Amino acid sequence: MTIKGKAYIAGIYEHPTRHAPDKSTAQLHAEVAKGAIEDAGISKDDIDGYFCAGDAPGGAWPMVDYLGLNTKKLRHVDSTETGGCSYIIHLGHAAEAIAAGKCSIALVTLAGKPRTGAMPPRAAGAEVDFESAYGATTHNAYGMCAMRHMHDYGTTSEQLAWIKVAASHHAQYNPHAMLKDVVTVEDVLNSPMISDPLHRMDCCVVSDGGGALIVTTPEIAKSLKKPLVRLIGHGEAMKGPRGGKDLDLTYSAGVWSGPRAFEEAGITPKDIKYASIYDSFTITVLMQLEDLGFCKKGEGGKFVADGNLISGVGKLPFNTDGGGLCSNHPVNRGGMTKILEAVRQLRGEAHPKVQVKNCDLAIAHGTGGLLGVRHAASTAILERV
């Protein structure tokens, strides 16, 4: 049993807002749902599967009601919550449900307002008494990974900075990007230290906004007007300290989700023309590129340096929308936008200055939670048909 080729992404929408003081979170969900439905050219009443994560106010059933989905038709829901990569996991789960005949048109939504509203607290796990007092945040949890990666492999701040530099080169062409200025390695190194060894420019933006997907069957996708993009491989995985044995923060659950996705797709990293890689921090990208097999463990620093991630310049164009580092990071979750830009690349709808030529195979990969503590990862391999 495989999901290879059994589900197509027929509709996408990214909310243009980065600052939404006058909108509600549910409203943003509705706006992105409407956008994706219109992009696909379907009716909302045809949707029979709905996927959302922890950012959806109240979870699945209040959202299904609020969005006015057709409850006579809706027959599959999934509210898997794995932080920023939830939506990449949803894409895979939607494909599984479609392949199993449990739904035929699935809607996935993400939206929220970390910039202009309060974020709900993360639910506490069994570790709470043994960790909560120590103040793990995204910054320092990823900082701990970067510190150890530097120690073990000689990775440098200059190399990490190249990731931000590449993202900024792409963001200059995205009219919606929060940060449109092209920056240099020196700019990154001269930005204030936030949590050693990560500088401010190693960190993604905080933005309001959201995005949505319509995932459907091959038959329905082919009856619609958009260029055909299908899912051919998917993987998901989790990692944590697991009792503190053999702790190694230099790799992520991507070492498992990636190979699962590539194996299902029947391709290797060398075949990928465009990569959407979750960039909550520069170190996130570097570690994921290693974990996914774009380079060997420990060689990520060399791989990302000298513009290798810049479209039209380097070998692996990444995050051509500017990514979380420059464009947006709705709800502090980057998984959705990773899928959206990969689909734009495969459709040939990316900005002409960053569009990858003959882009037929792309990866969208994300992590969720705290890389330095416990997290999930999910990988999707997408193909233009």
Add this chain to the structure above:
Amino acid sequence: MSEMKKYPAPVTNPETAAFWDAAKEGKFMIKRCTACGEAHYFPRSICPFCYSDETVWEQASGEGTIYTYSLMRKSPTGPYAIGYVTLKEGPSVQTNFVDCDLEKLKIGQKVKVVFKPTDGAPLPFFTPA
């Protein structure tokens, strides 16, 4: 600054109460599985490695080395350093480094446990040995 910092009291539960009772006596406890011999942290009743329920409390030396750390430069309570310590007994534990110059922390540095008071049981932290 660190003397002023107020830490939240552990809520505790039946599975971990013995850890916090020992902490009140200045003892840093880990759990060891008598079936597979592995130590783990934070403590569970079922061994996370072999799933035996024959786990026992063991007083740890409280000594270890810094596996990694990150110095958070700003926070509402001032700068702090979070990290992991690999205990002499094997498991790595998340913690904060205290009572030292946070700028001088190094991976591989030897550290020892030190307890800080809360309104409930004291919490374990680490400081250079």
